[in-house]
Amino acid sequence: MIQITGLTKVHRRGRAPALLDLTFDARPGVVTALLGAEGAGKTTALRLMVELERGQGITLFDGRTYRRLRRPERQVGVLLPTAGGDAAAGGGHPGLKARAHLRMLAGAVGVPAARADELLEQTRLAGVAGHRLRSFSPGMHRRLALAVALLGSPGTLLLDAPTEGLSPRNVEWFHSFLRSFTVSGGTVLVTTRTPQEAAVLADRVVTLDQGRLVADQPVAEFRRTRLHPEVSVRGPQMARLADLLTEQGHQVRRDGGVGLAVSGLGRTEIGELAYRHGILLHELADRVVEQPVPHPSLPTASGRSGHVLLNPPDAPGRNRDDTRPQPQFGQSGLPEQADQSGQPAERPEEQTLVAQLTAATIATATAAPERPLRAVSLSGHQLFRDEVPESSTVRPISRPVTGPDHRSE
Template sequence: MIQITGLTKVYRKGAPPAVLDLTFDARPGLVTVLLGDEGAGKSTALRLMLELERGQGVTLFGDRPYHRLRCPEREVGVLLPGPGDGPSMEAGHPGCKARSHLRMLAAAVGVPARRADELLEQTRLAGVAGQRLRAFSPGMHRRLALAAALLGDPGTLLLDAPTEGLSPRNVEWFHSFLRSFAVAGGTVLVTTRIPQEAAQFADRVVTLDRGRMVADQPVSEFCRTRLSPEVAVRGPQMARLADLLVSQGAKVRREGGAGLSVAGIGRTEIGELAYRHGIMLHELADRVVEQPAPRAVLPAASGRTGHLSLQSQAEAEPEQSTDRNADQHPDQHPGKPSERRPDKPSGRRPGRSFEAARRPAVPEPASEGRSRDDAAPPTRALPVASVTAVLPVLGTPAAQQEAPTPTVAVDRLFRDDPAPAATPAKAVEPTGAASAPAAPTPAKPPRRGEGAADLRTDDTVRLRRVGRSKAPATSATPTAPATSATSTPATPAPATPDDHRSE
């Protein structure tokens, strides 16, 4: 169990923080992935956790910070990129032989040399154990580094970009290894840049954007909201449009009475098609929210604390559920799409200010969102086929994917607070939740339980306040926050805000 609270790092005075108030948990039995672009602060966050860099915030491994661990190698295995960056990362001195390198580290850790040989077998390096490291490929270097991290037989693994620049074979090996490590009850915290990779082996995905946490989701939600390149279409003549789309070779799925989700064809094409055939559309939206769709909306100076994310989370929760209810009667908000739409694309744009992001710019999404899609690197545009291939592997229930317009709710969630961050539920214990990505997280965290009534009422009070201040967003749910606070909801999204520890 790693509890990360309020990690903050500012390199220079006045410069934007490399990491700002990062708070989440990595729980045993789960693979937690720290996802973010280059320069998002993943490595800095990891180094801050290990106190390799000075900064603010506390990271508890079990019950003590890293430098207070009596024998850190036996509790936390660490794989940091070596001196060479990226693919050229080296595990050790090029003149060293793999076996002697590992035995040397075994001596430092205080385990017998036998353990080193065992690990060489485990990492499939036994055959080349007698070779010098200068003959090693990046994949072998990385595996050797992993073997070194595992020397003390730790229960926790912290890996910084372990699969970056490796061959698919090695990446696959790493994934399966980390998965099995987590299944055996270990805590794994990995950073990566590639959302698809995160979807493949994570149980929980924490998304960083420029040092700020923008989402903390279970992988099922992550896949649903960030990795499905679909277009949501809504309007009165959907049957006709569906026929047209199918004849164009798109995959069309009905959603509710007046909705379609279309895959395999671009949004502009759909729009054009509809326009040419005189079909009215009420909504036309990309569902592809692959890259940091949500954005840290709060200004940097506000010093986002746990309160805020606590409120927003708990508030967003009922909202989502009511949204689902509402979606079953789609005609309830036929006019809303135009108001809702702009949030997503504008949220994605990096340089946008807060106000701009909030301004409902009606004509924008179609043109701007499209151009962004074009500009996006091809790797990010995950084809539907591969998503559908990935999802079964993950054991994501198909129902999740077909849930009626969950993205709408998530959109809202992001708008109301981009770090909604389904904050991790504390309650998950290694035995129960091992590798159950889509399983509903236990409702009541122990912390809350022990925090007793005052905490609960605290939450309720806050939630009410926020509920009132954000009247339009939560108008339909005046009572829901209270209920959610008192009896934590049974929605699949992890409900339990844990941020009171930063208070």
């Protein structure tokens, strides 16, 4: 169990913080992924967790901070890129042989040298163990670093971009390894850049954007909201098809010159619709795209910051208002606003205020009774898929948000 509370890192006074008030939990038996683009603060967060950097906030590993752990190597395995940021360096002296490197660190951890050889076998490096690290590829370095993290047989893993540079085969191996690790009750926190990998790898996805937590979701919800299944349709009469689809209340956007991207409706249904109206189709294909704008943040449901439920709003809130671009509703709904109408704030000055006061929001939400909030974030013409009216019953992939089951923990 890793409890992360309020991690904050300000590199220079007056600059935007590299990390602002990151709070979430990584539970045992669960892979938690920290998702974010380059520079979102993932590595900084990990370095703050093990106190390699100065910053604010506290990370507890089973109730103790990292430096207060009795045997940190035996409890927490850490994979971090080297200080130079050189991925190929991987943390080992280039003149050392892989076996010597691992045995040396085994000495520091206090495990027998046989454990190092065993891990070389496990990470499929036994064949090249006698070669110097100078000749290792980035993928081999990654695997060696993973072996180092596993040396003390820790119950918790903190891995920074563990699959970066790995070949697909090794990525697969790594995923299965993580599965078996969590099945045996281990806690895993990995960082990743690609949402697709997060969806495959993790059970819980924490999304960071520019140092701020924008979402903390179970993977099912993450898949639904952030990985957005679309059907790409091409043909000569796309304008007509688009009209038909929007009439039925589906989400349609232009995709290139003659294409449409439809979401909220399956391939089969689009095909049938086109057939019934005599529209010629050239292409009809499923695909998964990343939602460009992150989902609004859900206040974390940890015991420390209060348990905040995010439920779909009441009936008036479900009225479709697709054409109007919905305002960015800060990081999460302010309870007062949700009280009034269930509708998001519309005045821009209020929005900026909301955006500035994320932490305050969470605090207020803690104090407020657990009442349904609605947090909606959409950009421009993008439509909120969950608010498709009930008339469209045939929706094989994305289902409407009807219950609090997946949101409450």
